[in-house]
Amino acid sequence: MGDGQERLADYLNRRVADGWATGFSVAVTDESAIRLRAEVGGTAAALGGEERPIDARTLFNVGSVTKPVTGTLLAKLVEEGEATLSDKVRSIIPEYPFEDTEVFHLLAHTAGYDPANVPVERPLRAKGEEGQRAYLSSLYGIRERISPVGETARYFTEGYSIVMDLIERVAGCDLESFARETLLRPLGMDDSTFDPAKLDPSRVVFPVDGAGRALLELADWGVTGDSGLYTHADDLLKLGRLFLSGGCAADGRVVLRERTIAFLLADASGGRLNQTPAFWVKGAEDRYGxxxxxxxxxxxxxxxxxxxxxxxxxxxxxxxAILTNSMTLHGDWRRYKRINNRLLSLFEHEQPR
Structure with missing residues (x-):
């Protein structure tokens, strides 16, 4: 890496001074390796409450960045002929209340749910499997929709926990085990996990809300498919390289078929939603901002x-990958846009001429 790393660190330190976050771990990779990275700042949002610097080994709860990983795991079942996006959810989860909802409706947030009226509590890992089933049963107890299925996109994060249940039933094992076997271990994402019980307390930091409160209660949550992944930039960009390399891990083994990668990168909504089976698509107008x-x-x-x-x-x-524990940064998505512009310009500067 050239002087781009120093320039990136300087840029991020100025964003810390602006109050966007107290620390950053940021990196850009090509299909072979990370070419640009910087870690700056620190946080006291840890279980012990001690101030710690952000470094390359710091593990973050990445929130809804979990969703593309869950979508990728579902695509593995599609590749194996065990599921399709057009499957009726009830054909796999008999207690699911609606007959017309397809898997893609959950992925694309078009299942008709009202995100403002979700009377469910997150599962606590102390309650084990019983708590997990109670959480899912409460989701399946929601019997009202505010729009016809497939008509309107309303961000319903719990839809990905329903997808998690679907994956577990089809795969015959829990989400963490399926992810470990089919994606995390083959890619060498050894530090990443959906399970808070597996975290090293000396390395993990938790999100901080706008009032400065650390959400330490997340350590007590059970596994969820919508926002429960803990990872760092190095691991997350191993997933990024999977997509850039056409489905191969660093050692050359095929993790996903090339057609599956194309499937995951292609808009599955006919351009209406800018949504693939795992990601948002920028498109011509960047409707997500x-x-x-x-x-x-x-x-x-x-x-x-x-x-x-x-x-x-x-x-x-x-x-x-842009990793912080700052809900303040997330409060204005133009901040992502500005950071991404700087990353792309510095990444181009780092490329061989």
């Missing part, structure tokens, strides 16, 4: 409430 102006229209990605973003831009042959 988080992609950089310098990203190509084919860029895909997702943000997380904790101030995180993963993006993949096949046209630029690059993938990037």
């Amino acid at each position: 988080c992609f950089g102006d310098l990203h190509s229209p084919s860029a895909v990605g997702h943000t997380g409430f904790s101030g995180c973003m993963l993006w993949i831009d096949p046209a630029c042959r690059a993938a990037g």
Whole structure:
């Protein structure tokens, strides 16, 4: 890496001074390796309450950046002929209340739910399998929808926990085990986990809300498919390289078929929603408002409430990870856009001429 790393660190330190976050871990990779990275700042949002610096080993709760990972796990079942996006959810989960909801409706947030009226509590890991089933049963107890299925996109995060249940029933094992076997271990994402019980307390930091409160209660949650992944930039960009390399891990093994990668990167909504089976698509207008102006229209990605973003831009042959624990940063998505513009300009500067 050239002077881009120093320039990136300087840029991020200025964002810390602006109050966007108290620390950042940011990196960009091509299909082979990380070419640009910086870690700056620190946080006291840890279980012990001690101030700790952000470094390359810091584990973040990446919020809804979890969703593309869950979508990728579902795509593995599609590849194996065990599921399709058009499957009726009830055909796999008999207690699901609606006959007309298809799997893609959950992925695209078009199942008709009212996100403002979700009377369910997150599962606590102390309650084990019983608590997990109670959580899902409460979701299946929601019997009202505010729009016809497939008509309107309303962000219903719990839909991905329903997808988690679907994956577990089809795969015959829990989400963490299926992810470990089919994705995390083959890619070498050894530090990443859906299970808070597996976290090293000395390395994990938790999201901080706008009032400065650390959400330490997340450590007590059970596994969820919508916002429960803990990871760092190095691991997350191993997933990014999977998409840039056509489905292969660093050792050359095929993790996903090339057609499956194309399936995951392609808009599955006919251009109506800018939504693939796992990601948002920037498109011509960036309707989500988080992609950089310098990203190509084919860029895909997702943000997380904790101030995180993963993006993949096949046209630029690059993938990037922005990791913080700042809900303040997430409060204005133009901040992602500005950071991404700087990442893309510095990444281009780092490329061999």
